Amino acid sequence: MIFHADVRDAAARIAGRVRRTPMAEADGLLLKLEQLQHTGSFKARGAFNRILAAGPPPAAGVVTASGGNAGLAVAFAAAETGTRAEVYVPRTAPPVKVAGLRRLGAAVVQVGDRYAEAQEAATERAAETGALYCHAYDQPEVCAGQGTLGLEILEQAADADTILLAVGGGGLMAGVAAAVEGRAQVIGVEPETAPTLNRALRTGGPADVAVSGVAADSLGATRLGDIAYAVAARTGVRSLLVDDEAIIAARRELWTRHRLVVEHGTAAALAALRTGAYRPAPGERVVVVLCGANTDPSDLAG
Known part of the structure; x- marks a missing residue:
C-alpha cells in the first residue's frame, strides 16, 4: 500500500533526476505529455525512486524484468x-525497445514469450547474485515514484476533476491515485484483451488474465499488482475497456491532429473518450495522460 506522503517523499528523492513534463490543451482536453520523459515513458520516475531509496547499490547491480519500458527506465x-x-x-x-536497452548499456536476456516468464527468470537471478530487484510495477518505491506524475498534474492543472490513464500492471495508476486522493478521480483504461484492473475489481483481487492485442507490448502484464489493487479499492478507481480498433484510431488521431507519437497502449486513455466509454460532465476538466512513446512510427500515416 502507498499513500500521498510516500509520493511526496519520492518527489523529493528523485528531484533533478527526471523531467517535469509539460501539459498541453487540445480540443478541450488537457494532455499530460509524459511520453517526453527520459527513455520515453513514466517508468523513469519509479526506477530512480527504487534505486535511490535502496541506498548504495550492491556489487551485482540491479535486475529487472520488462516488456520494454520498465527495462529502459x-x-x-x-x-x-x-x-x-x-x-x-x-x-x-x-x-x-531491445535496441534501446543495449544502447543504454544494459545486459539484455530474452526469456519466454510472456512477461511473467521473464519476471520469474529475473527474480531467480536477483536471488542468486544479490542484485537489487526492480519490479516493473508492484513495489512501493516504484509505485510512489510513478505517482510523482500525479503531483505534477495537480500543480499544472489544479482544477483537474478526472485523470484518464492506461493500465497494465497498475503501477502508474496506483501512484497517481495515491497522489491525487481527495483531489481528483482516476480512471484506468485497458484494452478488452488485457483487462487486469477490470478483472481485479470484479473478482475482489488480482487474478491472472489472458493478454493479447495491439497494446500487449506495453500493457502486457497478465495480473494487476497487489499494491495497485489495494490503492484502487481504497480510492475508488474505475476501469473502462476499449477495443483494439479504438486504440489504433486514437493513436493515429494524436499523430495526425497534434503530431504526437505514442505507443498503442498509451492511446487507450484517449480512446475511452473517443468511443464514449467515458463521457465527461459539462464543465468537467479531464486530463489524459500520454504515458509512453516507445513505438515504431512507420505505421503512422499523414
Whole structure:
C-alpha cells in the first residue's frame, strides 16, 4: 500500500533526476505529455525512486524484468547512478525497445514469450547474485515514484476533476491515485484483451488474465499488482475497456491532429473518450495522460 506522503517523499528523492513534463490543451482536453520523459515513458520516475531509496547499490547491480519500458527506465537510472543493469525481456519484446536497452548499456536476456516468464527468470537471478530487484510495477518505491506524475498534474492543472490513464500492471495508476486522493478521480483504461484492473475489481483481487492485442507490448502484464489493487479499492478507481480498433484510431488521431507519437497502449486513455466509454460532465476538466512513446512510427500515416 502507498499513500500521498510516500509520493511526496519520492518527489523529493528523485528531484533533478527526471523531467517535469509539460501539459498541453487540445480540443478541450488537457494532455499530460509524459511520453517526453527520459527513455520515453513514466517508468523513469519509479526506477530512480527504487534505486535511490535502496541506498548504495550492491556489487551485482540491479535486475529487472520488462516488456520494454520498465527495462529502459531501469537501465537509464542505473547508468545515471553508476550501477550495472541486467534486464530480462520476453522474446516478443519490440526490437526498438531491445535496441534501446543495449544502447543504454544494459545486459539484455530474452526469456519466454510472456512477461511473467521473464519476471520469474529475473527474480531467480536477483536471488542468486544479490542484485537489487526492480519490479516493473508492484513495489512501493516504484509505485510512489510513478505517482510523482500525479503531483505534477495537480500543480499544472489544479482544477483537474478526472485523470484518464492506461493500465497494465497498475503501477502508474496506483501512484497517481495515491497522489491525487481527495483531489481528483482516476480512471484506468485497458484494452478488452488485457483487462487486469477490470478483472481485479470484479473478482475482489488480482487474478491472472489472458493478454493479447495491439497494446500487449506495453500493457502486457497478465495480473494487476497487489499494491495497485489495494490503492484502487481504497480510492475508488474505475476501469473502462476499449477495443483494439479504438486504440489504433486514437493513436493515429494524436499523430495526425497534434503530431504526437505514442505507443498503442498509451492511446487507450484517449480512446475511452473517443468511443464514449467515458463521457465527461459539462464543465468537467479531464486530463489524459500520454504515458509512453516507445513505438515504431512507420505505421503512422499523414
